Amino acid sequence: MSTRRWWDVAVAGALTVLTVMAIEGSGGGAPARIGALLSLAAVGVAYLGWGRLAIARATDRPEVAPSVADTGFRVVVIVACGVATAFDPSMATLQTLVFPFLWVLARTYRGAVLLNITLATVTGLGLWISGGRTADAAVQAAAIEGISLAFALAMGTWISHIVEAGAYQRRLVEELTLAQDELAAAQRDAGSAAERERLAREIHDTIAQSLTSLVMLTQRTRSELAAVPGDTSAVADSLDLIESTGRDALTEARALVASMSPVRAADGDLAHTVTRLAERFERETGIQVTVELTGLDPAGADHGTELPPLDRALEVVLLRCGQEGLANVRKHSGAGAARIAIARTPQEVALTVTDNGRGLGAYRPESEHGFGLTGMRDRVGLVGGRLEVTDSANGSGTVLRVTLPLLVTAPSTGGRG
Numbered sequence: 001m002s003t004r005r006w007w008d009v010a011v012a013g014a015l016t017v018l019t020v021m022a023i024e025g026s027g028g029g030a031p032a033r034i035g036a037l038l039s040l041a042a043v044g045v046a047y048l049g050w051g052r053l054a055i056a057r058a059t060d061r062p063e064v065a066p067s068v069a070d071t072g073f074r075v076v077v078i079v080a081c082g083v084a085t086a087f088d089p090s091m092a093t094l095q096t097l098v099f100p101f102l103w104v105l106a107r108t109y110r111g112a113v114l115l116n117i118t119l120a121t122v123t124g125l126g127l128w129i130s131g132g133r134t135a136d137a138a139v140q141a142a143a144i145e146g147i148s149l150a151f152a153l154a155m156g157t158w159i160s161h162i163v164e165a166g167a168y169q170r171r172l173v174e175e176l177t178l179a180q181d182e183l184a185a186a187q188r189d190a191g192s193a194a195e196r197e198r199l200a201r202e203i204h205d206t207i208a209q210s211l212t213s214l215v216m217l218t219q220r221t222r223s224e225l226a227a228v229p230g231d232t233s234a235v236a237d238s239l240d241l242i243e244s245t246g247r248d249a250l251t252e253a254r255a256l257v258a259s260m261s262p263v264r265a266a267d268g269d270l271a272h273t274v275t276r277l278a279e280r281f282e283r284e285t286g287i288q289v290t291v292e293l294t295g296l297d298p299a300g301a302d303h304g305t306e307l308p309p310l311d312r313a314l315e316v317v318l319l320r321c322g323q324e325g326l327a328n329v330r331k332h333s334g335a336g337a338a339r340i341a342i343a344r345t346p347q348e349v350a351l352t353v354t355d356n357g358r359g360l361g362a363y364r365p366e367s368e369h370g371f372g373l374t375g376m377r378d379r380v381g382l383v384g385g386r387l388e389v390t391d392s393a394n395g396s397g398t399v400l401r402v403t404l405p406l407l408v409t410a411p412s413t414g415g416r417g
Contacts, residue, residue, distance in 0.1 A: 270310060293343075321402045338356075
């Protein structure tokens with residue numbers, strides 16, 4: 001019984017039956033009857049005042065220490081059981097209700113056993129008193145309470161094992177549900193990455209190839225036009241415009257393909273992946289890229305302490321931000337050189353992408369309406385990081401800086417950061 005409703009039913013039913021027994025079966029006369037009834041009333045009042053809340057706290061928040069009211073309720077029901085039994089031995093039946101009470105209210109198995117022993121002792125003392133305080137009464141009380149205690153401990157232990165097994169099963173279900181959610185998220189990410197890769201291939205194989213053909217046809221047309229007599233300057237200007245537009249569109253298409261292509265972080269560590277990213281960018285654009293990596297050695301050579309590996313989610317954020325930063329260098333900077341740096345400390349990891357291009361000028365990141373910086377800012381925000389885009393201190397170029405906080409873990413754990 002884990003809800004107050006069922007406890008209410010059990011307490012009301014037990015006290016009703018015991019009240020009838022006290023009224024009809026008390027052999028000690030009016031004083032014994034009144035004493036038993038007052039003891040039962042004390043149990044009922046204590047349950048309504050303290051017991052219902054105590055049971056709710058014990059079942060809902062077992063890790064919280066018992067309050068003064070919880071302790072008072074235990075004392076009242078134990079004493080009332082002994083007092084009622086001292087007036088009327090049939091009131092020893094009350095312990096069949098109090099034993100489960102004490103077991104539920106105890107925060108530990110040892111505490112439950114001690115409380116049950118205390119109840120059996122107090123009730124046995126009541127039986128001895130009601131039996132005439134003789135040696136025979138003591139033996140009889142000890143036998144009755146010994147059997148009652150044995151059954152209470154056996155039943156309580158069995159129920160405790162059932163509860164523990166149920167809690168273990170609930171934890172397994174929760175872990176399984178969490179694993180299923182993580183698997184579903186991983187599958188969604190994998191599907192998203194596969195779709196991005198497919199779109200990148202489609203753009204490369206269709207739009208980029210068509211634009212390349214357009215540029216080549218324009219060049220061939222200009223060569224053929226050179227053999228035509230007369231003034232063809234107007235047509236040549238149009239061809240120049242067509243070629244320039246085609247080249248710009250081709251550059252944009254290639255930049256889009258590069259930004260959508262997956263970064264193979266799983267094929268190597270972060271340092272190697274960033275290096276490959278820079279090499280590919282330099283090969284595609286002709287912009288010289290310098291890579292500087294600090295603190296990525298798991299052995300912690302740069303800090304003298306062992307640093308756990310970066311979490312894979314943080315690595316993905318860094319790689320995507322580096323990829324988007326280089327794409328912005330390609331599209332907007334007009335730079336001839338760029339630098340991508342990653343520096344890690346025990347508290348944070350920072351990615352910096354700089355170039356020697358034209359800088360921000362009148363542009364401000366706050367006015368960004370596209371998907372580049374906005375998407376990057378959202379991605380960084382999800383892991384508690386921050387994004388800054390400023391002009392270079394020397395007045396030439398742009399600085400993009402992403403800073404991500406790290407969870408500090410003890411070196412001895414050897415776990416992932």
